[in-house]
Amino acid sequence: MIQIDDAGSGSLVGGTCIGVMRVETNEYHYDIIPIEYYTKDNFSNKLYLKKAAEIAIKYLNMMNVAKKEEIYVCRGYMFDCLRDYFKTNGYNYKSTKILNPLQDKIEKSFEDYALSLGLSKRFLSYTKYPFHFHRLLKWVYADYYNRYKLCKTGWKSFIKYGSLEIDESYSELKKNKNLYCLKCGNKIDIGPVKIIKFKSNYLNVIYLHANC
Helix, strand or coil, X not given: CEEEEEECXXXXXXXXXXXXEECCCCEEEXXXXXXXXXXXXXXXXXXXXXXXXXXXHHHHHHCCCCXXXXXXXXXXXXXXXXXXXXXHHCCCEEEECCCCCHXXXXXXXXHHHHHHCCCCHHHHHXXXXXXXXXXXHHHHHCCHHHHHHHECCCCHHHHHHCCCXXXXXXXXXXXXXXXXXXXXXXXXXXXXXXXXXEECCCEEEEEEECCC
């Protein structure tokens, strides 16, 4: 039996992970839909759906999946083009909610990918999975000119909140408030701090080391 699923399609930061697994042997392959597929024009043309199908088909061919073999594919919109391919080519597939063993593997693959983009383990634990949009937005604004390019900029929510006015100031942290710098990820000790404020659907306050 083959399982096909995605992870990260709901995360503001990063592309989307597409995974294919043969349950009986635990053979597992995945690839990432590049973030370029989520720029405004590419996103509006839904090129990411074609890329998702391309990735899945590549691994189905690599694994020599026969048309009569059972294929369980995530019922979400991400695989609309893949389902069209299955119908046209006579594959034995079913759209359903994908659980383990693939679910844990693909979520771990996307988490590792997110870490490679600069998100920290502590931050991912705080935002939980799937990643929370407004918490990730704070992470982006903490180092905007380097991080906005990692975002799904074609999203309506990013178009709405992705270029807000920010207020920067400096202050002195006099008590230990268990704060972590959203730029470098390290703990902020008592002393000078940089503060960034912006308003999305509420006021957001970001604390950074003064020299970050």
